[in-house]
Amino acid sequence: MYTPVMSTPDRLIEATQELLWERGYVGTSPKAIQRLAGAGQGSMYHHFSGKSELALAAVTRTAEEMRRTAGLSLDGPGSAYERIAAYLLRERDVLRGCPVGRLTMDPEVVADEALRAPVDATLAWLRGRIAAIVQEGVDGGEFVPGTDPAPVAAAVVATVQGGYVLARASGSSAAFDRAVEGLLSLLAARTRQI
Amino acid sequence: MYTPVMSTPDRLIEATQELLWERGYVGTSPKAIQRLAGAGQGSMYHHFSGKSELALAAVTRTAEEMRRTAGLSLDGPGSAYERIAAYLLRERDVLRGCPVGRLTMDPEVVADEALRAPVDATLAWLRGRIAAIVQEGVDGGEFVPGTDPAPVAAAVVATVQGGYVLARASGSSAAFDRAVEGLLSLLAARTRQI
DNA sequence: GTCTATATTAGGATAGAC
DNA sequence: GTCTATCCTAATATAGAC
Numbered sequence: 001m002y003t004p005v006m007s008t009p010d011r012l013i014e015a016t017q018e019l020l021w022e023r024g025y026v027g028t029s030p031k032a033i034q035r036l037a038g039a040g041q042g043s044m045y046h047h048f049s050g051k052s053e054l055a056l057a058a059v060t061r062t063a064e065e066m067r068r069t070a071g072l073s074l075d076g077p078g079s080a081y082e083r084i085a086a087y088l089l090r091e092r093d094v095l096r097g098c099p100v101g102r103l104t105m106d107p108e109v110v111a112d113e114a115l116r117a118p119v120d121a122t123l124a125w126l127r128g129r130i131a132a133i134v135q136e137g138v139d140g141g142e143f144v145p146g147t148d149p150a151p152v153a154a155a156v157v158a159t160v161q162g163g164y165v166l167a168r169a170s171g172s173s174a175a176f177d178r179a180v181e182g183l184l185s186l187l188a189a190r191t192r193q194i
Numbered sequence: 195m196y197t198p199v200m201s202t203p204d205r206l207i208e209a210t211q212e213l214l215w216e217r218g219y220v221g222t223s224p225k226a227i228q229r230l231a232g233a234g235q236g237s238m239y240h241h242f243s244g245k246s247e248l249a250l251a252a253v254t255r256t257a258e259e260m261r262r263t264a265g266l267s268l269d270g271p272g273s274a275y276e277r278i279a280a281y282l283l284r285e286r287d288v289l290r291g292c293p294v295g296r297l298t299m300d301p302e303v304v305a306d307e308a309l310r311a312p313v314d315a316t317l318a319w320l321r322g323r324i325a326a327i328v329q330e331g332v333d334g335g336e337f338v339p340g341t342d343p344a345p346v347a348a349a350v351v352a353t354v355q356g357g358y359v360l361a362r363a364s365g366s367s368a369a370f371d372r373a374v375e376g377l378l379s380l381l382a383a384r385t386r387q388i
Numbered sequence: 389g390t391c392t393a394t395a396t397t398a399g400g401a402t403a404g405a406c
Numbered sequence: 407g408t409c410t411a412t413c414c415t416a417a418t419a420t421a422g423a424c
Contacts, residue, residue, distance in 0.1 A: 008407080023301050027220035029399055041401090042408050050401070097299065104362040105291065105299040107217050116365070123363045148379060154369060155376030158356030165355040166348060168298040169317045171310070175348060182349030185342060186380035202389080223417055235419090236390050244419070391424075399416070406409075 009047045011037040016058035021099040024106045025055055025115070056114055062099045063118040067125060074129050080137030081191050084130060084156060088180045094173035097164040127153045143190050152187070159183045203241045205231040210252035215293040218300045219249055219309070250308055256293045257312040261319060268323050274331030275385050278324060278350060282374045288367035291358040321347045337384050346381070353377045 006014070015037035019028040030051050034044050048054045073087035103109045103119050110116055131153035137143040159179050166175035200208070209231035213222040224245050228238050242248045267281035297303045297313050304310055325347035331337040353373050360369035 023220065024218070024299065026217065027301065030401080031399075040408060040410090042410080045401070046407055051399090101356075101359045101363070102299050104359045105218065105296055107221065110362055110365075116363070120363045120365070123360055127360070127369075144383075148376070151372050151376030151379060153376070154357075154360060154372035155353055155374075155380065158353045158360055158370075158373035158377075159349055160352075160356060161359040162295075162352030162354065162356030163348075165292075165295045165298045166317055166321070166352055168304055169295070169310070169314045171304075171314070175321075176352075178345050178348035179352035180349075182342070182345030182347070183352075183377075183380075185345060186349065186377075186384065189338075189383055190380065224419080225417070234390055234392090236392080239419075240389055245417095389424105391422100393421080393423095395418100395420075397417080397419105400414095402413075403411085404409100405411095406407105 008037070008039050008043055012039055012044055012047060012054060013057050013061060016054045017062050017099070020055060020058055020062070021096065021102060024102065025108045026106055028055075052112070052115075059100075059103065059109075059115055060118050063122040066098075066100050066122055070126055070129070074133060080133045080140070080142050081187065083133055084187065085184055087130070088156065088160065088184060092173075092176075094164065094167045094176045095171070097168060098161060101161045101164065123157065127157050130156050137191075141192065144192060147190050156183065156187075202231070202233050202237055206233055206238055206241060206248060207251045207255060210248045211256050211293070214249060214252055214256070215290065215296060218296065219302045220300055222249075224248075246306070246309075253294075253297065253303075253309055254312050257316040260292075260294050260316055264320055264323070268327060274327045274334070274336050275381065277327055278381065279378055281324070282350065282354065282378060286367075286370075288358065288361045288370045289365070291362060292355060295355045295358065317351065321351050324350050331385075335386065338386060341384050350377065350381075 012033060015033050016028070018036060019032055028051070030044060033051075033054065034041060037044075044054070048057070070087060073090050074083055076083055076086055078086065100119055100122050103115070108115075109119065127150070131149040134143065134147060134149040134152050138145065138147050138149065163176035163179040166179060167173050169175070206227060209227050210222070212230060213226055222245070224238060227245075227248065228235060231238075238248075242251070264281060267284050268277055270277055270280055272280065294313055294316050297309070302309075303313065321344070325343040328337065328341060328343040328346050332339065332341050332343065357370035357373040360373060361367050363369070
């Protein structure tokens with residue numbers, strides 16, 4: 001039977017994704033990547049020019065994956081409120097935080113235009129997608145008129161990103177859940193029965 | 195005339211505060227601290243046992259300062275909504291992010307009980323203080339009944355922390371302002387004229 | 389208290405053999 | 407493609423002189 005082993009470049013990228021999520025760019029060393037990928041020094045430098053090139057590949061892939069995951073909730077069935085709630089309430093490994101948002105705290109990521117670009121694009125896409133859903137809700141009479149899509153969408157995304165901060169500070173996912181609960185209660189007050 | 199020069203320990207702590215804010219624990223080296231503080235190697239190790247002890251002093255001080263700053267808005271004049279708005283809208287160096295919240299993305303901080311404790315305590319205090327203000331607002335008839343203080347407070351703090359993430363991702367403070375605007379618009383809808 | 393030496397390990401990569 | 411050898415700098419201290 002055919003055994004689909006991941007290629008060395010793929011294993012290296014995946015290991016880098018893991019480490020960037022856990023420790024950030026500054027805290028991730030080439031040696032740690034090699035160890036986690038089960039690849040040798042020479043192997044890594046054969047496939048990639050160095051840490052920064054690997055990081056770019058990893059961040060790009062993580063960003064794609066996040067869009068796909070978020071899309072599952074946002075493009076699902078239900079009213080506008082329900083889809084936003086589905087996004088906020090979906091299963092998460094809260095204490096690990098967001099693999100994309102986390103990178104914004106890394107000085108080297110923010111300083112590197114190429115590394116920051118996919119991070120920016122992903123969060124901008126997320127805000128835009130949620131704003132479009134809010135707009136649908138306003139147009140369909142689900143949200144009360146005067147509900148401004150872009151600010152509400154920014155608040156939704158910020159609540160998630162900030163929820164991770166609260167959870168990691170307290171060592172418990174409860175704080176994340178609380179923040180989401182708070183935002184949803186405020187948002188629910190802007191809906192009308194339709 | 196008396197010239198109040200900061201003591202070497204104080205300069206070391208302040209330099210560490212700066213670097214932890216900018217680069218996190220993992221990204222901050224003893225050498226960088228010494229350079230920024232204008233202190234020698236031996237001097238630093240004379241006053242502190244090492245990086246971790248210095249970091250603890252710095253984090254503790256940063257946490258105190260954050261409470262004081264937040265208190266200025268939250269304990270100020272005005273209605274409950276106005277004080278929360280004052281907190282959300284106060285002058286900030288948005289692109290630098292939160293010196294306390296930032297630390298939650300650092301694996302070594304989260305792993306170290308002593309370092310995480312002041313971070314946790316500060317954010318918990320902030321949530322509690324805001325929840326108390328929301329409760330006042332409910333009791334005084336300013337917020338509609340059924341407004342649940344703790345979740346709303348968590349959402350407020352999460353919006354700020356997440357707003358920093360959005361701002362740093364986009365390289366502009368506009369995203370932070372948007373998120374705050376969105377949350378305030380939702381919160382305003384829960385107020386009644388009194 | 390501060391300085392200079394010294395030590396050990398890791399970070400980040402290049403060179404060339406296999 | 408992968409491995410080992412080698413290189414240079416930084417990280418994080420300790421030791422002892424001044």
